[in-house]
Amino acid sequence: MRTPEGGEVTQLLRAWGNGDGRALEKLTPLVYEALRRTARAHMARQPPGHTLQATALVNEVYLHLVNIRETDWQNRTHFFAVCAKLMRRILIDSARRRQYLKRGGGVPHVELEEALIVSGEPPAGLLALDDALHALAALDPRKVQVVELRYFGGLSVKESAEILKVSEETVLRDWRLAKMWLLKELSGEQQHGA
């Protein structure tokens, strides 16, 4: 199941790992497309009621895209860092579309692709989370990264620490505080809305 761009992705990951910033720009659309394609494939073969977790999706894309023999764990963590960001983007985009369609009066015909990736969270909750993350980014970008890696990327504390080059304890502390801050922010929004 190796895709033609597999070699390219491996190369780009390596280049990025070696500090080539442009590699990330080239990498992003490839991974984005692979994530969507893999999700679609799952769609076709899952019996009703089955869902696919983000981590599983990312894992599978990784296995398809990257030549494991030619890569090392650092590439792997880099890759997951990219995926985490992309997952957030894909989810938020999808939630926006769903939200939009809802406001437009029901969901008559959701395109397969449009409905592909939906969160267990209701779209409104997801969008609010995204907004809150934007607000948090202004104060403390690393905490947002931690949330992206942990939540959207499904990465462990250890993996997140490796990517962010901080201690696991720092990740844990960031994670804990970020969640508290987000909850505070989100509960505030609800109050304003009510």
Add this chain to the structure above:
Amino acid sequence: MSNNMERERWQRLEQVCQAALDRSAGERLAFLEKACAGDQALYQEVEALLAHEKQAEKYLEGPLLGLIPEVVESDGREPTSASREDAALIGQAVSHYRILEKLGSGGMGVVYKTQDTKLGRDVALKILPGAVAHDAERMARFEREARTLASLNHPNIAAIYGLEDSNGTRALVMELVEGPTLAELLESRNSKLGTGKAAPITAPSFNSRSSSFDPLPIAKQIAEALEYAHEHGIIHRDLKPANVKIAREGTVKVLDFGLAKVLDPHGWQAAPNPTHPPALDASATETGMILGTAAYMSPEQAKGQLVDRRCDIWAYGCVLFEMISGRKAFAGETISDVLAAVIKSEPDWSALPKTTSLPIERLIRRCLRKDVRQRLQAIGDARIAIEEMIAGGAGAGPVLALAESFPVRRERPSPRRALAWALVGLLVGALIGSVAIWKFAVPPPQPSMHFSAVTNFAGVQAQPALSPDGRSVAFVSDRDGPYEIYVGLISGGNLVKLTDDPKFKARPCWSPDGSQIAYARLNHSGIWDIWEVPALGGTPRRLILNALDPAWSPDGQTLAYANSVTGALWTSDLTGQNAKQVAAPDAGSRFAEPRFSPNGRELAFVKRWPGPYGFLEVTELASGKVRQLTTDEALALSPAWSPDGKFIYFAWSRGGTVNVWKIAAIGSEPVQITAGQGDDAQLDVSAEGKRIVFSTFRANTRISQLDLERKPGLQVLKPLTADPARSQLAPAYSPHGKHLAYFSNVKGIELEGIWLANANGSDPVSLVQDRRISNVFPHWTSDGKWLIYLAYLQSGGEYRRIPVSGGVPQILVENRNTQAFLFDAGPGGRLLYEGSNHEAVAFDPQSRQTQNLGALPAGEKCSVLRFSPDGHLVAYTVNAGEQDDPKAGLWVTDFKNPSRQVFHGWVVWYARGPNREIYLLEGKPDLNGVLWKVGWDGKDLTRLSWTVPLVHSYYVQPGQNDTNFFDVSPDGRHLAVTVESVLQANIGMIENIP
């Protein structure tokens, strides 16, 4: 507000918030008031954040999202056809399982034949319905149950190997059983005979030995499977011909044990709702499945009542009826018809062939009694009846009297015990408040040694003790903050917290009847007491004062333990009466961790020496004879006997890290069993001797700095040393305060040395490195040119000195006291230490003369001797000899006048401050040590606001003065203190131990 201001504000907010989170709830308010003094806005912001602490624990922790195809299908599109789905999956991989073909489907998921590409075997993969796989709570419940099911190991039960959830779908990995189901066999039999489904089938074709379909051996094997499962507390709940596979050579495999319970969408506890029997709602779309299930459903199940093993007996009767008669016992056009028949009607007994033997018919009739109390009570009785019929020539054999057919089985668990375990089950189920998912331990297919993690949490999960039946494990954990005793099923599930108080606890151990757990608890005097708590939960009560490391004798009448003060081994009855000293240690050593041999005649234990040394020894209780099993200068810990009493498993540091070893109880060359990174210690062996549980530790200390000038509330211990792979301890500031000396080792193993660093911990250099002996406790000479330290030898200690600039160490003086190896270097470089005869000795390096300053109080545990700044006075600590010992504390003497007690209580460590004051750390049983300041004359006793977490790693016992070594900087601004840097432990299990 500018961006920068906002960020600064945020940083401040975060700082206060994190610091508050590091404190216990009780301390927070005071802390916040101090930290936010005057800044009301900050206070409110922090409060608003902290308000979400509890909620945040679970927030964003669940699975992020899923692809939910229903969204598309509910839009009126054609559902993907089943064949297309299957086709799409064939050849795909789920984790390392390659899907080969579809085997079947039902409400409990689709089953595929797959190849396990890792182990190179074919397995069955049951992909769970999405409704289960994506309901976190149900999945958790399912995982718990699956672990129990995975523990079933019987030739007639299709094994569950594990749960795969790494690749999008959640699937159960099961033993692949090739062959038709009993349902298929019955169907083909019916059609071959051309009699149609409902027609009776004549007995001979079934009873014939030559036939591939012989109901009695099948019935016997089903009964054996049920019997085994029932003995393990598992009910099938959905026994039917479709769940019985007939593999090659007629081996029966019963499938889907217990799955009905966990896959039932309404949970495992059937709601008492007769109109909607829970199992019927399982998949309302799959009518066939429901009909199939309903026909074998017991009346109590059909009524939605709670069920027990007797529902399996009913279903067994239905299957037996169908095998013999060729007809379903209860049938109907619709589910309601079927259920009505189950509840009201009798089966058509005339459908049984006339040749059916009487015992078989009676057995079926007994199984199909609607009143559960009148029904056959134990499936083992059916097994016996069928075995007798097979032995007697099946239906053609003699008609057996019923009394003979159903003999009372002898080996039953005592009712009390059975009740106890039922209660444990209830408790475990009820305490949802402390839900934790244990890592899934998959039993191995072949009996090679197999490691698995029993716990996989942050923090400490340690000192596991297996219950007598091997199903549960008691352990200590700080998962909720304080160290508490927990009990959980080894196969996973909820944890039951048995204790609830902040005091440090250790070493739980089960009474032989499994009803009680004894453990040790630290009291405020720094002494341990042995407590007992019912294993099902209840009020703890104190059993033995001043004792630790409890061990129960095999008959449950005697406890062995170590005296918390003297380290001697004692036995007594459970009330502390009839106490007898079994063995007293040599001066300087302590006995620890006694364990009764299985015959109760011997005790294995560890003889601990100061530092990381300990020997494994065994004493014969009758004669008092002691034999030493290990001789290495290494640390031996936690002996555990094999059930036959021939071997002792223990933890040992030979080679560097602590691992599990095995040695013959009469002595032999030890055999290493585990190897790896962490320290494997604190083990326990299961009653059948096949499994070991142990805790794997990562524990190290480092030196941190406490800023004595900063506001107490904001005090955070700042690490000065940074190598988490080693321990750094016993810091000493140079006279000018610019440098720190300390010693370092790898987890208390041989290789030890003295290090030198800047006062902020930077640029550490190794000054003394010795691979053979421990070089510990550096002290500076007052000119700052030398370091004096102890070279620790088995025969005692040697004080040596080395130029700070490096060079060759010189021997100053020998101290043959093996008990007290700590020392002080006072004015003029004079050494102070305790001599072999309990006297204070001063050594002058210039004259090379020793001087006996005077005797230390006899009969008291004195230690940590220190000169006063002018060298005229000597301070020493006295450890409590019993709880609330008035003598415990810090004393000062000039050896002429009576000693003066300047502090009363449990002193962990103390040091000279720069201005004729003493800084001391008082121990607390909740491990939050309190700092005090006191004058040498006992005046101006001041409690400082800082607390220091007490070192308590597994080879250090709180209550001894060798833990939080600290020193005060010469300018009085800092404290360099030894604290734990890493302390993690989880419980592992080894199965099939050699």
